[in-house]
Structures are given as C-alpha cells and as structure tokens.
C-alpha cells in the first residue's frame with residue numbers, strides 16, 4: 001500500500017473519524033458508504049474519500065468501508081495502542097479536570113505523574129495519582145522518562161517550565177497555558193489548546209447564521 005505524507009488538516013480530522021467509526025462499531029454496523037458516513041459527520045463524501053485515500057483508500061466500489069478495519073487503521077495511524085508517558089503540571093481547576101475526565105489510555109497516552117508548585121496540594125491526589133511537589137520532577141522524569149507534558153499552569157510560568165521539561169526529556173507539550181512556547185529544538189511538538197477559540201467560533205456562527 002502506497003504511503004503518503006498526511007497533511008495537518010487530515011490529521012486533525014482523524015480523531016473525529018476514529019470516534020464516529022467507534023460509534024458505528026457499537027451499533028454493530030459492519031460497513032458504510034462514504035455518502036452515509038458523510039451524512040453522519042456533516043462532511044462531503046468526496047472529502048471523506050480524499051482523506052481515506054491518504055492512507056490507502058480502504059473503500060471498495062459498491063461495498064463502502066469496512067468499519068472495523070478502517071477504525072483499526074486510523075487508530076494505528078493515531079498511535080492509540082501506544083502508551084506514551086505523560087506528566088501533568090499544574091493541578092488546579094483545569095489540571096484536575098483534565099487529569100480526571102480524560103481517558104489518556106484510550107488515546108495512546110498514559111498519565112504517569114502530576115506535579116504542582118503549591119505545597120498545600122502535596123499529599124493530595126487526582127485521577128488516582130499523588131500530586132507531587134516540583135522538587136520531585138527531575139528525579140521522576142529520570143526514572144519514568146515521560147515524553148509528553150500537559151501544561152495547566154499560568155501563562156507566566158510556561159516558558160521557563162517548558163525549557164526545563166525539554167532538558168528532562170519531554171518531546172511534546174499539550175499546552176493549555178495560553179502562552180506560545182518558544183523552543184529552540186524544532187523536533188519538539190507543541191499542541192496548543194484554547195477552549196475560548198472554539199467558543200468564539202460558535203459565537204461567530206451564531207452572529208452570522210442569518211447571512212446565507
């Protein structure tokens with residue numbers, strides 16, 4: 001099967017395909033046409049065909065897509081079977097919510113440590129893990145070698161902390177801090193999350209909904 005470089009917009013749609021295909025599997029649907037899948041997902045059938053062609057097609061003329069096989073392949077591309085070690089820094093309101101409500105394991109990651117600079121939080125726990133003081137971070141990273149850090153700390157602390165984490169072997173950041181990290185190493189991956197942007201997209205759509 002020919003491999004192609006997958007573009008970022010396609011990569012961004014993959015988790016959504018994975019989720020919808022999981023719902024189809026739960027409904028015991030074995031195959032689906034691009035037209036039906038498009039209807040469910042609010043995309044066009046040609047968009048779906050184009051996206052799936054990026055990793056070999058999968059569809060057969062007149063048969064559609066084999067739901068289980070397609071989901072497995074997308075899962076493989078997303079790396080959901082991996083167990084990438086993750087540390088979460090900042091166990092405040094957001095950090096605790098992320099640690100508690102998100103199933104990291106289903107998404108190829110394993111939350112292995114939670115850290116916070118507030119001494120009052122030491123000895124407490126979240127998501128079944130102890131909240132550790134920052135003084136333990138280096139020893140912990142050397143022992144467990146996590147590759148991803150979730151930053152749920154205030155903006156002002158993000159840059160210095162990120163540089164420290166890179167020196168401790170962190171290769172990717174899930175960055176909620178609202179600060180654009182500037183890291184010298186181009187191989188470090190940063191995924192910024194701004195929930196407010198999503199809300200503003202909704203606000204725009206509400207504001208312009210009568211224009212079409």
Ligand code: NAI
Nearest residue numbers: 090092093094116117118152153154155157176193194195
């Ligand atoms: P919070 O004040 O409840 O929690 C922040 C935690 O970070 C505290 O427990 C504090 O002790 C800890 N902390 C501060 N500096 C630290 C450092 N240098 N090292 C380790 N721990 C440190 O705040 P909340 O509500 O949890 O928000 C956290 C950050 O996330 C804020 O900057 C907020 O603006 C941002 N945020 C981002 C969202 C997004 O969509 N990206 C959504 C909501 C909040």
